[in-house]
Amino acid sequence: MAPGEPTPGTALLVVGDLVTDVVALHGKPLTPDTDTTARISVRPGGSAANTAAWAAAAGGAEVRLLARVGADSADWHREVLQRTGVRPSLRVDRERPTAVVISLVNGAGERTFVTDRGASGALGPADWADTLLERVGRLHLSGYLLFGAEGRALAAHAVVRAAARGIGVSVDPASVGFLREYGPSRFLDLLGGVDLLLPNLAEARVLTGADDPEQAARGLSARCHCLVVLKLGAAGALLADHGSLLGAVPAAPATALDSTGAGDAFAGAFLAALLAGAAPLEAAGEGCRSGARAVGQVGGRPEPAQA
Secondary structure, X not given: OOOOOOOOOOEEEEEOOOEEEXXXXXXXXXXXXXXXXXXXXXXXXXXXXXHHHHHHHHOOOOEEEEEEEEOOOHHHHHHHXXXXXXXXXXXXXXXXXXXXXXXXXXOOOOEEEEEEOHHHHHOOHHHOOHHHHOOEEEEEEEHHHHHOHHHHHHHHHHHHHHHHOOOEEEEEOOXXXXXXXXXXXXXHHOOOOOOEEOOEHHHHHHHHOOOOHHHHHHHHHHHXXXXXXXXXXXXXXXXXXXXXXXXXXXXXXXXXXXXXXXHHHHHHHHHHHHHOOOOHHHHHHHHHHHXXXXXXXXXXXXXXXXO
């Protein structure tokens, strides 16, 4: 920590994507060239925004979100975030619409995404302010931020500013498709200064080439010189630190309706627990319970309090 820099606080700052989700629950397989009956709803989403909302729902920590949103729905997104307990710092884009994700969810609760990154893809260094780090104890970056040039520049700057204050930095890799497109090695090279990585198993396999979860967790933690919390869905979580396995945490009982946002729910509760002083394995238990709650409802956020 540089002389004269503030010491870390207890708030969580999340930086990344804010999205309007169009969720379609279809009990039968999609049929080309005709109609497939579905339950369709429009909901707030985005990995970063979801993580912030679940962290706020876990309680204990002040949670902030830096994101870029289109003028078309900025007021709605701001109001929903505030009702979930998040302090939003939204940069309103007058030229690009809010990012949209169409989430196709089958009868088993598994989902397929179709994505238009919109305003979120333009989040960059110009949107940063050092005041965002006041009283912050952890900076969390959505992996989606790292798949565009502006986002990478913002992430690099934010990591440097966080390091100057002794603030830990975590990353959720976010997307198997984007990881493959960008390149696993190139992505890993971006993680200097990161002390916590929160991939799911599919992402860890892409990043390491290892099929076995223990090998993937150990290998990734050794490569990144950090704590890796491997999200395994119905199998719980696996933790490794600097190449050594710390232990496994069982999943909480759940009836899966929609897996959208389950990994974000895990990450949010895990980070909130860490900031409250929990050890990593204990925090992972909180993450598993939050993930179980998430898969039992439709959409990627905890239900906000009614106005």
